[in-house]
Amino acid sequence: MLSSEAVPFAKTGGLADVVTGLSRALDRAGHEVAMILPYHRRFTPPELAGEPTGRAVQAPLGRQSVQGWIRRSQLPDSRITAYLIDHPGYFDRSGLYVDGGADYPDNAERFIFLSRAALEVCDAFQLRPDILHVHDWQTALAAPLLSVLYRRRNGLQTTRSVLTLHNLAFQGNFPRAVLELTGLPVELFTWDKLEFWGNLNFLKAGCVYADRLTTVSPTYAWEITTPAFGWGLEGVLRHRGAALTGILNGVDTEHWNPARDPYLPQPYTIHTVEQGKARAKEALQREFGLAPDPRLPLCGLVSRLTDQKGLDLIAATAEQWLTAPAQFIFLGSGERRYETLLTDLARRAPDRVAAVIGYSEPRAHLIEAGADIFLMPSRFEPCGLNQMYSLMYGTIPLVHAVGGLADSVTNLTPDTLAQNTATGFVFYDYTADAFLGTLRWGLATYQNRDVWRALQRNGMSQDLSWARSAERYVEVYRAALASA
Ligand code: ADP
Ligand code: GLC
Secondary structure, three states: OEOOOEOOOEOOOHHHHHHHHHHHHHHHOOOOOEEEEEOOOOOOOHHHOOEEEEEEEEEEEOOEEEEEEEEEEEOOOOOOEEEEEEOHHHHOOOOOOEEOOEEOOOHHHHHHHHHHHHHHHHHHOOOOOOEEEEEHHHHHOHHHHHHHHHOOOOOOOOOEEEEEEOOOOOOOEEOHHHHHHHOOOHHHOOOOOOEEOOEEEHHHHHHHHOOEEEEOOHHHHHHOOOHHHHOOOHHHHHHOHHHEEEOOOOEOOOOOOHHHOOOOOOOOOOOOHHHHHHHHHHHHHHHOOOOOOOOOOEEEEEEEEOHHHOHHHHHHOHHHHOOOOOEEEEEEEEOHHHHHHHHHHHHHOOOOEEEEEOOOHHHHHHHHHHOOEEEEOOOOOOOOOHHHHHHHHOOEEEEEOOHHHHHHOOEOOHHHHHOOOOOEEEEOOOOHHHHHHHHHHHHHHOOOHHHHHHHHHHHHOOOOEHHHHHHHHHHHHHHHHHOO
């Protein structure tokens, strides 16, 4: 498992949760998993930084050869060895990819290094994986590197690559000059291989060369073959359609489980949800300085504050929901304009709106448990994890019908209510009116306790664990091996 981030070593988003959740589930199912990750010195807690192995790898980068040192660590509560690639020049930084809003100018070089160093680690430690599973643009290049340069190397002849696409909006699109650093032959710089409108596109290269492609929900697997969601890669994804599978992410139930969540005042199950959530709501209102009123429906949001996450809809409808009989709690960071918008709204209605700009695991858990409605109006959402946490915590998700949101939340209708499948509130057009109408409907439904309990029950009885999704990945791995 090769990734640029994985919890608990380093995390910027869902990618880190997924890499670890899947690895653990594979481990539990009896497969032998190793992780290869950068050693992000400022993010990896010291007790997880492992031991130096004393071994170095040399990664060719253009005419240079760049050395990285390998540390060996362990993913807690697993049999999984994590090889951490230590190169302070590349990875001892204040951010993983971005600093002060701008991408690091040497990101291409950093992640070419990571991909090459990972393949060298396989060599140095005699890892002979059946599958090299890579994630997103940061490690996508390992797929062409394996098939063009490393396939014949000791032990990697039969290794097959799988690339998981977590978000097509980030592709690693770099000037042509970067090609030289990769060591890949110039002849491959053509429109059907590495080239993308004159640039070298890491994600496209991965899409072309990986033996199998997966993405993180069935709906997104289809969406990305269309211009609206493919960000220019829809053509290559259609071309590779037979090799592309959508598998819904699971939830890491070690960390997200209301029955044993250390961040809640009182853990709860489907049988004690009413009391458990009431306690959590009260704690949440206190923590965020809102009026401790149990009757007002409370809406929560935990998110990167970007356009992807539907913040423009929240902004466009603010004047309307601000006067609704409800409370709102926002936790996130991202684009400055959204940070300002939310803190301004909180200032205008301090007993009903709270906004905390920043990143906080404990608060994210408390919001998932204490809110009544969880807002996820994303413009696009490859999978999304928070709506699944919400389902498990008896918090009703309100979502736009895209990607993994469409696959994990079932809209409340008379039929779905009768069939006990309704789990949330879904809007279909990405417009301010549709969002606001659905929000109003959700707030009104809160007053109907029978329907509310049914929604909670249905959500809380879903199996969202990784075990099932991991089985689907194993099928993909087997298909990749069969194609050898
Ligand atoms: P994405 O990876 O696109 O940001 P996901 O829903 O897949 O979206 O995953 C986001 C993850 O990051 C979740 O685990 C969520 O709880 C967490 N997260 C996002 N923002 C914050 C925040 N401000 N504080 C705490 N956790 C956050
Ligand atoms: C990306 C997507 C998110 C998904 C996560 C993990 O960050 O934006 O929808 O849940 O990857 O796969």
